[in-house]
Amino acid sequence: MFTGIIEAIGTVRALTPKGGDVRVYVQTGKLDLGDVKLGDSIAVNGICLTAVELPGDGFWADVSRETLARSAFIDLKAGSRVNLEKALTPTSRLGGHLVSGHVDGVGEVISREENARAVQFRIRAPRELARYIALKGSITVDGTSLTVNGVNGAEFELTIVPHTLGETIMVDYRPGRQVNLEVDLLARYLERLMLGDKAAEPSASGLTTSFLAEHGYLK
Numbered sequence: 001m002f003t004g005i006i007e008a009i010g011t012v013r014a015l016t017p018k019g020g021d022v023r024v025y026v027q028t029g030k031l032d033l034g035d036v037k038l039g040d041s042i043a044v045n046g047i048c049l050t051a052v053e054l055p056g057d058g059f060w061a062d063v064s065r066e067t068l069a070r071s072a073f074i075d076l077k078a079g080s081r082v083n084l085e086k087a088l089t090p091t092s093r094l095g096g097h098l099v100s101g102h103v104d105g106v107g108e109v110i111s112r113e114e115n116a117r118a119v120q121f122r123i124r125a126p127r128e129l130a131r132y133i134a135l136k137g138s139i140t141v142d143g144t145s146l147t148v149n150g151v152n153g154a155e156f157e158l159t160i161v162p163h164t165l166g167e168t169i170m171v172d173y174r175p176g177r178q179v180n181l182e183v184d185l186l187a188r189y190l191e192r193l194m195l196g197d198k199a200a201e202p203s204a205s206g207l208t209t210s211f212l213a214e215h216g217y218l219k
Contacts (some may be wrong), residue, residue: 001088002043004096004138006168007031009114013058021065024049024076027058031084041087043100045169046143046180047071048087048101052203072142072178081169083143095196096145097138098185101165103127107141108153109177119165121158122150123171125181130154132183132191140182144168 008031014021026044041048049061068074068097076082088094105126113120123141126131133139133156137148144164150157162181165171173179192199 002048002085002099002141002143003060003088003092003094003102004085004099006083006144007091008084009167010058010082011086012076012078012082013078014078018062022073023052023060024063024069025055025058026082026084027088028084033085036086043085043087043099043101043143045072045076045082046099046101046140046182047073047103055204062063070105071180072106073180075178081172083168085143097140099143099145099182102144102182103180104132104183106110106182107179107181109173109175109179111175112167112173115159117162119160119170121160121170121208122155122213123158123179123181124155127154127183129183132187134184134187136189138184140180142169144170144181158192 009029010026010028013025014025036051036054036059038040038051038054040051042051042061043049044061047067049063051059051061053060068201087180105128107122107123107125110124111122113127130153133148133151133152135148139146139148139156144160148156149159152206160170168172
């Protein structure tokens with residue numbers, strides 16, 4: 001688990017095809033690796049990766065086909081800057097929100113505008129994730145825990161203050177950029193819980209308007 005508070009910006013130094021998937025080497029910059037052991041988790045742009053080698057100034061990790069298919073990892077190349085966060089510990093401050101490091105889908109930056117000293121971003125999420133994104137709720141973008149400041153269909157707005165802009169790769173965002181999205185865990189669990197006994201049925205993939213009406217949630 002993670003908090004969505006980025007600890008450092010790292011750099012992808014190598015991407016090596018290996019047995020049908022990819023092994024990546026990330027140079028971790030100012031991230032303190034003193035307490036990191038082989039097998040520990042580090043979030044890279046919001047993707048939970050396991051350290052399999054620790055050469056000193058970074059780590060190697062394996063990236064599965066599933067991760068390649070569900071995230072914007074495929075867009076990374078040698079030299080790409082990435083957000084980094086070590087896994088949450090029992091004594092960590094939960095400054096953001098609970099983040100699993102499991103990407104739900106890929107969004108696209110639609111616009112970037114100056115807003116006083118902050119920057120306003122508009123991002124389009126995949127249609128199937130729109131129901132989990134709520135005004136003033138939390139969302140994770142490339143591993144950064146952020147507050148949703150506006151919602152219009154599958155598009156949402158973020159107001160990024162100078163500190164967050166300077167401490168993450170969001171400073172590099174421009175329209176057309178693909179970003180990793182993880183929706184709030186509570187929203188997903190609530191949806192599943194509301195299905196009740198129907199959750200055990202193979203066809204129970206999520207809430208529908210007819211289901212909500214049938215159980216009195218819609219009139």
